[in-house]
Amino acid sequence: MADEFILETHGLTKEFAGFFAVRDVALKVRRGSIHALIGPNGAGKTTCFNLLTKFLRPSAGQILYKGQDITAMAPADVARLGLVRSFQISAVFPHLTALENVRVALQRQHGSSFDFWRSKSVLDRFNGRAIELLNDVGLSEFANTPAVEMPYGRKRALEIATTLALDPEMMLLDEPMAGMGHEDIDKIAALIKRISAKHTILMVEHNLSVVANLSDIITVLTRGQVLAQGNYAELSKDERVKEAYLGAGHA
Amino acid sequence: MSALTDDTLPVTPRAMRDEMIVFAAMAVLLGLVPLTGIYPFFVMQALCFALLACAFNLLIGYGGLLSFGHAMFLGTAGYCSAHALKVWGVTPEVGILVGVAGAAALSVVTGFISIRRQGIYFSMITLALSQLLFFIYLQAPFTHGEDGIQGIPQGHLFGIFNLAKPTVLYYVVLAGFLGGFLLIYRTINSPFGEVLKSIRENEQRAISLGYKTDQYKLLAFILSGTLAGFAGSLKVFVAQNASLTDVHWTMSGEIVLMTLVGGLGTIFGPVVGAFVIIAMQQYLAGFGQWVTVIQGVIFVACVLTFRRGIIGEIAHFFRRSL
Numbered sequence: 001m002a003d004e005f006i007l008e009t010h011g012l013t014k015e016f017a018g019f020f021a022v023r024d025v026a027l028k029v030r031r032g033s034i035h036a037l038i039g040p041n042g043a044g045k046t047t048c049f050n051l052l053t054k055f056l057r058p059s060a061g062q063i064l065y066k067g068q069d070i071t072a073m074a075p076a077d078v079a080r081l082g083l084v085r086s087f088q089i090s091a092v093f094p095h096l097t098a099l100e101n102v103r104v105a106l107q108r109q110h111g112s113s114f115d116f117w118r119s120k121s122v123l124d125r126f127n128g129r130a131i132e133l134l135n136d137v138g139l140s141e142f143a144n145t146p147a148v149e150m151p152y153g154r155k156r157a158l159e160i161a162t163t164l165a166l167d168p169e170m171m172l173l174d175e176p177m178a179g180m181g182h183e184d185i186d187k188i189a190a191l192i193k194r195i196s197a198k199h200t201i202l203m204v205e206h207n208l209s210v211v212a213n214l215s216d217i218i219t220v221l222t223r224g225q226v227l228a229q230g231n232y233a234e235l236s237k238d239e240r241v242k243e244a245y246l247g248a249g250h251a
Numbered sequence: 252m253s254a255l256t257d258d259t260l261p262v263t264p265r266a267m268r269d270e271m272i273v274f275a276a277m278a279v280l281l282g283l284v285p286l287t288g289i290y291p292f293f294v295m296q297a298l299c300f301a302l303l304a305c306a307f308n309l310l311i312g313y314g315g316l317l318s319f320g321h322a323m324f325l326g327t328a329g330y331c332s333a334h335a336l337k338v339w340g341v342t343p344e345v346g347i348l349v350g351v352a353g354a355a356a357l358s359v360v361t362g363f364i365s366i367r368r369q370g371i372y373f374s375m376i377t378l379a380l381s382q383l384l385f386f387i388y389l390q391a392p393f394t395h396g397e398d399g400i401q402g403i404p405q406g407h408l409f410g411i412f413n414l415a416k417p418t419v420l421y422y423v424v425l426a427g428f429l430g431g432f433l434l435i436y437r438t439i440n441s442p443f444g445e446v447l448k449s450i451r452e453n454e455q456r457a458i459s460l461g462y463k464t465d466q467y468k469l470l471a472f473i474l475s476g477t478l479a480g481f482a483g484s485l486k487v488f489v490a491q492n493a494s495l496t497d498v499h500w501t502m503s504g505e506i507v508l509m510t511l512v513g514g515l516g517t518i519f520g521p522v523v524g525a526f527v528i529i530a531m532q533q534y535l536a537g538f539g540q541w542v543t544v545i546q547g548v549i550f551v552a553c554v555l556t557f558r559r560g561i562i563g564e565i566a567h568f569f570r571r572s573l
Contacts, residue, residue, distance in 0.1 A: 053459065079461035091456040093449045104449045105460050107442055113462070114470060116443040117434075123442055166460060 006031040006170055006200050007052070007083070012061035014047055014224075021047040023224040025061070029170070034192070034201045036211045039221035040244055045204040046088060048221065049174050052202075053085040054078045065170075084168035088175045088204075090155040094148035098139055098158050101147055102130040105165035130165070137161045137191055153184030160191060164199075171195070173203035177210055189214060220244065266572035267440070270518055273573060274436070277519070281425055291421045292489065297529040298428040299486040304509040304521030305435050306478035312516030313439055314471040315451035316366075319374040320381030321479050321506050323361070326388065326498030328354040328480030333400040333493035334393055343408040347484040354480020355473065357384075362472035366465055378500065385498045399494030403487055414488055427485045431478050436518060438474060447471055508546065512553050514560030519573050523561050 007029040014022040022044040029035045037045050050056040052063060054075040063071045065083055079085075093101050106126040107113055115122075134140050137157040142150055147158060156176060163171055176192065177185050189210055192201060196214075205211050211218060212232040220227045220235060222244045228235055235241050284294050303325055310316045332350030335341045341349065365376040388394045395401075405414035414420045438444055450457045450464045457464050487493055496502060505528065513524025528546070535542050557564045566573040 055455070055458075074463070075458050076461050076463045079459055084461075085459050087456065087459070091453055091459070093452040093456065095452060096445075096448065100445065104445055104457075107445065108461050112442045113446050114443055114467070116438040116441045116470070116474065118441050119437065120440050120442055120445055123445065162460070 004031060005029060006066055007202065008064040009052070010062045010064075012048070012051060012063065013059050014044075014051055014056060015059040020224050022051060022058075025221070025224070025226055027219060027226070029200060029202050030217065031200055032196075033216040034196045034203070034214050036215035036218045037202065037204045037221060038206070038208070038211055038218055039227070042223075043221040044224040045221055046174060047224075049085065049172055049204060053083065053172060055085075079166070079168075082166075082169040083172070084163050084166050084170075085172040086159050086163055086174055086176065088178060090152065090159055092147040092150075092155050092158050092162070095146055097144050097146055098134060098150065098161075099127065099130050099143045101158055102133050102162050102165050103127070105162045106130060109166070133161045133165055134158075136164070138187065153180050153187065156180065156184070156188060157191065160188075160195070164195065168199060170200040170202065173201060173205075175204050175206060177205060177207045185210060269571050270436070270573065273519060274432075277522070278429055281428075282422075285418050285421055291417050293529065293533050295421055295424045295489045296486070297526045298424050299482045299489060300506075300509060300529055301522040301525035302428045302431045302485070303479050303482040304506055304513065304525045305432055306475045306482065307506045308510050308515065308517075308521045309435050309438060309478070310471055310475040311510070313444065313451060314447050314468055314475075315454075316468060316472070317374045317507075318365075318377040318472075318475070319503050319507070320361070320377035320379075320500075321476075322498050322500065322502035323381035323384045324354040324358060324476045324479035325483035325486070325502065325506075326493070326495075327357050327384065328483030329487050329493040329497050330388065330394055330400065332484040332487045333403050336403050336406070336487070337400060338393075340404075342410070343406045343414060343488065346406075346487070347481070350484030350487065351477060351480050354483065355477040358473045358476025358480075362469050362476065366468045366472055378503070381498065381503060382500060385495070385500070388495060388498055394493075394495075397495065399492050401492045403491045403493070405488055405491065420488060424485050424489060427481065431481055432522070435478065439518070443467070443470065508550055510560075512549065512560055514563030514566070514573075517560065517562045517566055517573055520560050520562035527561070 005028045009025055009027045012022060012025040013020065025048060037048065039045055047056065051058050054073055058071065062069060065081060070078055093104065103123055103126045106129060107123055112118065112122060131140065131143060134143055137160055139154060139157055139161065142154060147155060150158065176188055180188065185207065192214060217229065217231060218235055219229045220241050227244055228238050228241050285291055307318065307321050310318055328350035331353030332346045335349040336346040361377065361380045365373055365380065368376055389396055407413050408423055412419050412423055414423060446462060446467050450467055454464055483497065509524035509528045510521045512527055513522065514520025531546065532542060535545060538545065553560065559567055562573050
């Protein structure tokens with residue numbers, strides 16, 4: 001079973017002073033799939049994400065990554081195991097160039113990151129791989145542009161390139177399409193589809209057409225709990241899901 | 252994350268070339284000082300503070316950490332060196348080593364405690380630790396409390412250079428300053444410096460890439476504290492005393508002021524800032540207590556009108572990295 005599911009949670013719960021942002025969530029992410037986490041605002045999607053990547057400490061429950069219990073691990077250690085996240089607000093290093101952004105991710109695995117007495121020209125050996133990664137996401141002409149000067153959609157692509165530099169087994173994308181125009185959405189969607197060939201992807205996304213096109217399996221969260229799970233066709237017929245999205249529960 | 256450093260330009264080969272040219276010009280100008288008749292004591296003192304401000308700038312400008320207790324490294328190294336030179340009678344090079352080692356040890360301990368907190372809490376912890384140390388030094392017998400350690404012998408560095416001669420001492424201090432400056436410059440432009448900058452820019456993202464950011468911040472803190480200590484040891488030979496002034500919190504404030512006036516997160520800003528502040532204290536000494544008021548006005552003017560500092564504004568105007 002551990003081989004089939006790369007990431008599993010049991011009874012995952014996060015309580016903020018009496019409010020349950022995430023309650024008793026059991027999630028199973030199949031290796032090699034694109035798994036989407038959807039739900040109305042405040043459903044606990046991002047909290048769930050922060051729990052999985054250890055940026056938040058769960059109040060209760062267990063997280064297994066490749067069969068290993070990572071519930072008590074530090075976020076940097078989880079990243080080192082190959083479970084790497086992105087952020088809702090585009091997370092680049094604004095005053096480093098695109099190339100330098102990717103290099104920061106590449107240099108970590110090569111053990112010279114504490115060397116303060118060496119020239120950073122030793123990092124030039126990562127340039128080839130960094131440019132390859134930038135090419136992959138269509139950013140080759142931005143290599144020497146500071147990230148802060150890049151258009152929004154390109155920043156998201158840069159973020160994905162930086163994440164890919166770590167060659168993670170599993171990527172967690174927090175609203176990869178948030179704030180993007182149509183053109184960018186198509187580009188990033190194609191990119192995600194392409195990288196899913198080699199990487200398992202769990203993403204939070206609001207854009208339902210993107211979710212419909214990309215995901216193999218969808219988990220619907222409402223009020224911190226799993227409401228339903230299935231593929232898009234199944235869920236679109238589910239009355240409970242419609243209700244949650246249309247807010248019929250409040251009527 | 253740091254609004255004060257949001258104008259940092261990316262380092263390109265051209266930027267590094269510009270910086271090396273300015274460095275060479277600075278080294279030559281400073282090397283000519285003894286021929287000009289400028290009071291060397293003033294310049295030597297300014298050089299010590301310039302190195303101190305550069306060390307401080309490494310931490311805030313490139314690591315995003317505002318230490319409000321950097322005087323503790325200056326003062327601790329000063330006391331250690333002064334004690335070793337005067338009481339143990341060691342040679343100058345050993346005296347410097349003792350001072351630097353003292354500051355390094357202190358920075359390991361204080362860094363370990365303070366680095367776990369962020370923003371204002373980090374600043375407050377460094378301030379609290381430096382105040383704690385101030386009161387220890389006030390009471391400890393070896394510092395001679397209010398009197399300080401006076402009349403420190405200068406001796407012969409490496410048995411050759413007679414530090415009692417102002418010109419020789421000047422070039423030794425200059426060499427120490429340039430060496431420290433280059434080490435800081437290298438650190439900023441090293442693989443470590445790249446990680447440090449990425450942490451300053453977006454710590455959460457650096458963590459998500461697998462960096463244990465506390466370890467990098469600790470190393471930056473230790474480097475900064477140790478180099479600040481080196482400045483303190485050099486200063487002992489210039490002032491020939493070690494006193495409580497150097498560990499007082501107002502000294503920590505002055506370090507912040509020098510760096511801000513010169514330009515936070517710029518390579519040369521802290522040097523310019525240190526010279527401006529020391530020159531003000533020197534040449535406005537006739538105004539007595541008013542110096543503090545004038546300094547305060549300059550500080551306010553700096554923050555209100557040229558937020559990037561002297562060098563920061565110049566660099567921004569020419570779109571260069573300085």
